[in-house]
Amino acid sequence: MPAPTHPRPHTETLANGLRVTLRHxxxxxxxxxxxxxxxGSHDVPLAWPGLxxxxxxxxxxxxxxxxxxxxxxxxxxxxxGQVNxxxxxxxxxxxxxxxxxxFRAGLERLSDMLAHPRMNPDDQVREREVLQAEFVAWSQDAAAQQKExxxxxxxxxxxLRGFHAGNRDSLPVExxxxxxxxxxxxxxxxxTGQMILSLVGPQSVEELRALAEQFAAALTAGDKTSQAAPVRLMDTPQASYQQVGERNGNLLFALEGLPKSSAEALAFLCHWLNSAKPGGLLAHLQQQGFAEGLQACVPYQFAGQALLHIQFTGASGxxxxxxxxxxxxxxxxxxQQDWPALRQEYAMLLERQQQVSGALQLARIDSERLENGLCDSAVAALKVILGKIGTVDNFSSHWHLPAANPFLRAAEPLANAGLIRGQTSAHRGLRTFAQDRSRSRRERSPMQFSQALPDNGDEGAVYVRWQTEAAATAELQAKLQRSLREVSDDARQAGVELSFNATGNQWLLNLTGLQDTLPVVLEHALKSLTQVGADSAKGEPQPALIPIRQLLKALPEKCLTAVGESDDAAHLWTTSRWDGLALGLSPQTQSAMGLALSRIPGIPDNQIPAPSVINAGLQWNQIDSDSSEHAxxxxxxxxxxxIADEAAWRMLAHLCQTPFYQRLRVERQLGYAVFSGLRQIHGQSGLLFGVQSPTATAAQLLDHIQQFLDGLPALVEQLDAASLTQQRQTLADQFDDNVLSGKDAAELLWQARLAGHSSDYLLQLRSAIAQLDRPALLAAAQRLIRAEGGWHGLANSPSPGAPWHAAK
Structure with a gap:
């Protein structure tokens, strides 16, 4: 059984007026x-939009x-960490x-920047150009303009009708x-009176309160300032309007005078509107060919006002x-009289989501200060909202409430768990993947149950990989993704994240979350994937991505050796070879997975070679983009x-992150999307640099990145011995079992398996980082500059020419 959800946070107002929520x-x-x-943006004087x-x-x-x-x-x-x-x-x-x-040092920095901003005029001019670049991209982005x-x-x-992003004209800093x-x-x-601070962590409530008081002491004390209420949403007596776009339709309902708990009521309504289960609105629209997708959301809510938006995508009616x-x-x-069954299920899924949420997700939930579920006051508010939208007593008889989520209740033991194909009762679930490879056995399970992570926690992870004879066509990929939608939605609500990627001839099904729920989710996912039919051909239109996100989505496939395509799902499944890795699972969960694993399509194979990754020379790939910006x-x-090379690359990435951002975004003003870091793709570790710019071409961006890389040796030389030791320790600490989340650790171990490392990879990586010295880093920087591991360029522009080789 899943552990009880975390108790509600402690709330109080400190002596200087800061409201805090503290969750141990x-x-x-x-x-x-x-x-x-x-x-926020609506509180700014009209003369200065974007302030x-x-x-x-x-x-x-x-x-x-x-x-x-x-x-x-x-x-x-x-x-x-994460920050935004x-x-x-x-x-x-x-x-x-x-x-x-x-954490304490992070809070000290946050309070200091809030209380004592430097407001340097030169900094303001430079940062205004960043907002100008964002504004240019926003004004050219079709999706952003449709939203506006x-x-x-x-x-x-x-x-809501005003301009609030800010640009060069609206921010006259001079x-x-x-x-x-x-x-x-x-x-x-x-x-302080205007702020709510939410803290979450393993610290006790008393320790968190002490941190909150230290944080508050640095802030300017003061009472809450009233925020001016806006005018009515609509001038006319009508409370709704509609807009027609290309292949989509929009209904908008302007709601006024809403009672307490309306935010919870609207969240509940949107959840059930968005359900794709049979008997619901979306399923009926799809069945009748009226629309392919539906999305209900509340883009605005304040002071008793709310805007409810219903978007129909792929609308044909x-x-x-x-x-x-x-x-x-x-x-x-x-x-439905007070929605008892729906309220019970909704409360259960909110509890499950909190149970698997990390500290940051919980802190953001707490900052919203919403009730958990649909309390009686929210039921009353929902009835008011439905009345304002306009409901009647007569309706069609074909509607019915969605079936209960099969994953939210305690999972029944799976009958006939059985053995995995190729596995004997003598060794099921007992070996790490390192031990599996080291033993000379003819019968070995392709699903390796690793002991690299403790099995006594709530959560675990399962990876199933297929190597297929050909890549799936775009149409087949859409069918596969669509086939998983209902299972994926139900699983996510029950505390399991499910993803499936068909990248070239490498297909990967990944499940992470509450381990008690993993076996039944895996069984349902496999059934859905292997029963793809013609009715799965149409998928919901995908939102347009900005260029840099398009590139990130395409990068994993561009790093693989190209293979032919096929749309014959049955043949690809039958002829595929599969293996897998399970982490953090108790013996009971391992046993419960037997039936699901016995139904995995394809040929079990515990010696599938590593993915065929291109890592030689300077390779350039181009993808098409409608944007005028360069990425x-x-x-x-x-x-x-x-592992020694990976440790050195990780250290270089660690040292590069802030200087790279400072150089290209702040000093060179090249764009607002600037980042760098270490990325692992199909088991291959590498440094990844990304830039999107409204002004510089891809060739110019490449030149800036190369100039930065050429300066890496100098960056290493500038570090004194104490700083190098400190940076090395800071990086090594990120892979400590005490701070690494189960999900992150599982992904690192999966990538390690693809790279051919043993199950003590994390220990070896920490040791390799600790042994790095200046000569090793300088040597690694030179190997990086010489592109000894190859370089992959991916852009929405053509190859810059020699020495780069354009992919065909």
Whole structure:
């Protein structure tokens, strides 16, 4: 049985007015903070659109005490954590996650940057150009413009109709009155009464409170400032409107005067609207050929107002007909007396999601301060909302409530668990994958149960890999993905993340999450994948990606040796060879997986060779893009598969991250999407550099990256002995069992298996990092510069020419 969910967080208001939520989670390996400021884009004076977004950016540019190179972003990244911020209509959020030992220092940096921003004029000019680049990309992005057009039916006086991103024209940093407005906004809203701090970690509530008090002491104390209520959403008596786009239709409902708990009520309604199960709205629309997809969401909610958006994708019928179907289903939904079964299932899935959430996810949930589930006041609010939208007593008889999620209840023991093909009762589930390879046995299971991770926790991971005779066509890939949709949705709600990728001739099914649920999810997933039919051909239209995200999605396939394509799923399954890796599973879960594993299609094979990865020479791939912006990824694999080389590449990536960002984004102003880090693809480790720019061409971006790489030896030489020791220790600590999440550890071990390493890979990696010295790093930097492991360029532009070889 899954362990009980984490208790609700402790909440209180500190003496200086800062509201805090504190959640002690035993066993969680990271600590996280989420700070919500009750101020956003709609709180800015009309004369300065984008000021709130601009201020959010400025806060990350360093303070007198912590310059940018030592600030929150650099600190979190150097310790293997996560950090980001977001400006919305009425709130601004800052959040990060770190190992517990580093958490106090992270909080110190966050409070310092909020309380004492430097506001340097030169920094402001440079950062305004970043917002200008974002604005140019936004103005050219079709999806962003369609989203903006959704609000055209609202009142022209409502702030949703305004421009809030900020650009060169709206942010006159040279003017004294703009600087005064910037200071006034910061002083008015960035004080304790306007903030909620949520802390989550393995620390006790008392320890978290002490951290919160230390954080609060650095902030400006002050009462909460009222945020002005907006005008009505619509000028006309109508409370809704519709918009027709190319192959999609949109219904928007402007809701006013909403009662307490409306946010919970709308979340509940959207969840069931988005259900794809038989008997629901989406399933009926697909069956009748009216639409291929449906997405319900609440893009705006504040001060008793909300905007409910229903989007129909792949719409072939009239929007009036779709609206009629929507209202018919909604009337059926409203007729259910207080929704007891749906409320019970919804509460269960929220509990499951919290159970498998990491510290950062929990901190962000706590910052929303919403009730968990649908309480009585939310039921009353939902009835009010349904009344405002307009429901009737008469509706069609074909609707019915969705079937219960089969994974949310305790899993029944699977009958006849049986043995895995090729496995004997003498050795089922007892070996690590290193031991499996070292024993000379004719009968060995292709699914290797590793003891590299402890098996006494709630969570585990399963990887199943197929090597096929040919790559799946795009149409077949769409069929496979669509076949998994219902299983994937149910699994995610029950605490298991399920993904399937058909990359070239390497197909991978990955399940991570609550181990008690893994066997039954695997069984359902395999059944869905192997019963792909003609009705699975159509998938929902996928949202357009910005160029850099297109490249990231395409990179894994471009790193493989090209193979022919096939759309014959049955033949590909039958002739494929499969193996797998299971981690963190108890003996009971291993036994329960027997039936599912016996049904894996293909030929079991525990000696499948490593994926055929291209790692020689300078290879350039181009993908098509509708964007006028230029994007480039440069992937630089290690010179060998030796762990010593991987350790050196990881150290170089660790040292590069902040200087690369500083050089290309801050100093060179090349674009807003700038990143670097170590990436593992099909078992191949490599340094990955990425840039998207509205001005520089791919060839120019490549030149900037090469110049940066040429300076790597100097970067290593500049480190004194103490700094090198500290950086080495910081990196090694990221692979400590005490801070590495089970999901991250499982992925590292899977990549290690693909690379041919043993199951003590993590221990070996930490040891290799600890042994790195300056000469080893300098030698690695030279091998990287000489591209001894090959370089892969992927861009939305043609090859720059010799010495690069364009892929055919």
């Amino acid at each position: 989670v035993p066993g969680v390996k990271r600590s996280a903070a989420a700070l919500r400021v009750a101020a 709130a977004h601009f201020l959010e950016h400025l806060l990350f540019l360093g303070t007198e005490h912590f310059p940018a190179s030592q600030g929150l972003m650099a600190y979190v990244q150097s310790h293997g 911020a977001s400006t919305r209509e009425r709130t601004t959020d800052f959040f990060f996650e770190l190992p517990p030992a580093s 057009a959704l609000f055209e039916g609202l009142s022209a006086a409502h702030p 003017q004294a009155d703009f600087q005064q407005a910037l200071r006034d906004f910061h002083q008015q809203f960035y004080r 009239s929007l009036d007909a779709l609206r009629a179907q929507f209202l018919d289903w909604l009337s059926f939904f409203a007729a 480039l990824l440069l992937f630089c694999p290690t010179a060998s598969h030796e």
